[in-house]
Amino acid sequence: xxxxxxxxxxxxxxxxxxxxxxxxxxxxxxxxxxxxxxxxxxxxxxxxxxxxxxxxxxxxxxxxxxxxxxxxxxxxxxxxxxxxxxxxxxxxxxxxxxxxxxxxxxxxxxxxxxxxxxxxxxxxxxxxxxxxxxxxxxxxxxxxxxxxxxxxxxxxxxxxxxxxxxxxxxxxxxxxxxxxxxxxxxxxxxxxxxxxxxxxxxxxxxxxxxxxxxxxxxxxxxxxxxxxxxxxxxxxxxxxxxxxxxxxxxxxxxxxxxxxxxxxxxxxxxxxxxxxxxxxxxxxxxxx
Numbered sequence: 672x673x674x675x676x677x678x679x680x681x682x683x684x685x686x687x688x689x690x691x692x693x694x695x696x697x698x699x700x701x702x703x704x705x706x707x708x709x710x711x712x713x714x715x716x717x718x719x720x721x722x723x724x725x726x727x728x729x730x731x732x733x734x735x736x737x738x739x740x741x742x743x744x745x746x747x748x749x750x751x752x753x754x755x756x757x758x759x760x761x762x763x764x765x766x767x768x769x770x771x772x773x774x775x776x777x778x779x780x781x782x783x784x785x786x787x788x789x790x791x792x793x794x795x796x797x798x799x800x801x802x803x804x805x806x807x808x809x810x811x812x813x814x815x816x817x818x819x820x821x822x823x824x825x826x827x828x829x830x831x832x833x834x835x836x837x838x839x840x841x842x843x844x845x846x847x848x849x850x851x852x853x854x855x856x857x858x859x860x861x862x863x864x865x866x867x868x869x870x871x872x873x874x875x876x877x878x879x880x881x882x883x884x885x886x887x888x889x890x891x892x893x894x895x896x897x898x899x900x901x902x903x904x905x906x907x908x909x910x911x912x913x914x915x916x917x918x919x920x921x922x923x924x925x926x927x928x929x930x931x932x933x934x935x936x937x938x939x940x941x942x943x944x945x946x947x948x949x950x951x952x953x954x955x956x957x958x959x
Contacts, residue, residue, distance in 0.1 A: 672705075672734065677754045683734035684727035684755065687711075688718030693788070694761035695957065696725045696752060696779075699943060700770025700794065702809075702834060704733025709943030716950035722957070725764070727755060729775065733837050737844040739856050743863040743874050744809060745771065749778035756786050763788035765957040769946065770794040770899060771805075774872055777907075781879035789957045790883060793890035793919060793949065794926065797871045797903030804898060805873075806864035814857030817850040825853065871906040880910045887914035888956045890949075896926040915956070920948040 674683050685705060695717055699710045705726040714724040729748040730738035741747035752775060756764050766787050768776040773792035780787040796805060808830055816824040822845050826835060835841045845853075863873040870876060889911075892904040908916040922928060925945060932940045 674734070675755070675758060677751055677758050680730055680738055680751055681736045682727060682730075682751060682755055684725060684759075686723060686725055686759070687714045688721075688723035690723065692718075692721055692723040693957075694725060694756070694764040695722045695953075696727070696756060696761075696764050696766050696768075696776075698727070698729065698748075698752065698766075698768035698772030698775050700768070700772050700796075702729075702732045702771075702830060703941075703943075704728045704833065704837060706733065707943055708939060708941045709946040712947040713950060716947050717953060720950065720954040722765075722954070723761070725756070725759070725761065727752070731831075731834055731841075733834065735838070737834070737838070737841040739848070739853070743860050745774045745863070746778055746874050748775045749782065749874075752776075752779045753783035753786065756783070762786070765789040765791065765953075767791040767953060769943070770796060773899075774874070777872055777883070778874055778879070780885065781875065781882040784882055784885065787885050789885055790887040791890075791953050791956060792888075792907070793904075794892060794896070794899040795872060795889070795903050795907055796899050797866075797906070798897070798900040799866045801898045801900060801903070802864040802866050802873065806861040810857040810861035810864075814854050814861070817853050817857070821850045822846050822848055822853065871903045871910070883911050883914075886956070886959065887911045888952075889914055889916045890919045890952075891916055893923050893926060895924045898926060917952065920952065921945040 714726050718724045728735035766776045766780045773795045780790045813825050813828045816828050889908050892899045892901045929942045
């Protein structure tokens with residue numbers, strides 16, 4: 672793992688594969704870090720196909736800096752990814768990700784078209800239930816904690832736990848914040864998750880969708896997945912007329928199945944367990 676300063680933010684990252692090979696940037700979901708099981712294995716599988724793969728910790732994730740600014744957390748993370756690709760001089764990069772990583776990938780590609788060769792996304796979050804879950808988890812839990820117990824209480828929330836555990840500076844950064852200012856930021860960030868009639872992805876405007884002229888592949892979501900609905904993936908496909916929509920290489924109830932196994936405490940299981948299976952389809956698509 673390496674760290675680099677990007678626009679005043681320290682970003683932890685790793686490059687897998689041979690220098691000079693065409694680049695791929697992979698972003699996971701949630702506030703999971705680049706060490707989450709399933710992500711690295713996917714990166715290694717793609718690197719074995721002749722690509723140089725960037726995995727990284729987004730701001731507020733893993734070993735990267737705590738950053739509380741911007742219109743939304745995803746937009747701040749997208750700005751960081753675009754700047755990171757430029758700082759590492761990776762050249763035209765296939766920008767790929769799932770769940771929250773899909774949102775960050777789409778925002779990054781739309782606002783950095785000159786460095787994006789392809790876009791590939793899966794588990795695109797959307798629809799009222801899925802978006803309200805995001806607002807509650809990312810913002811509501813921590814904002815409510817701050818209102819009841821100040822920033823000390825925020826340290827105990829599930830949404831910040833992994834980041835604080837991996838980056839001790841995050842604890843100090845959060846404790847130094849004025850709870851009122853923190854709550855204001857959580858209110859601002861949560862407002863992005865209000866369902867829209869014009870765009871399925873929080874933060875993506877119609878102008879952003881129009882910028883996606885590069886090849887785009889969307890993995891169709893499951894009918895049973897209320898966090899990343901099939902309707903959302905198909906709406907994304909319609910907004911990008913030249914995009915390709917395909918079925919993923921896993922069971923139809925993958926999200927519910929892996930979530931259940933994780934809650935049951937199955938050793939080594941995460942919701943990203945099957946992600947390495949994506950490599951053949953991703954490699955085939957980005958080779959075109």
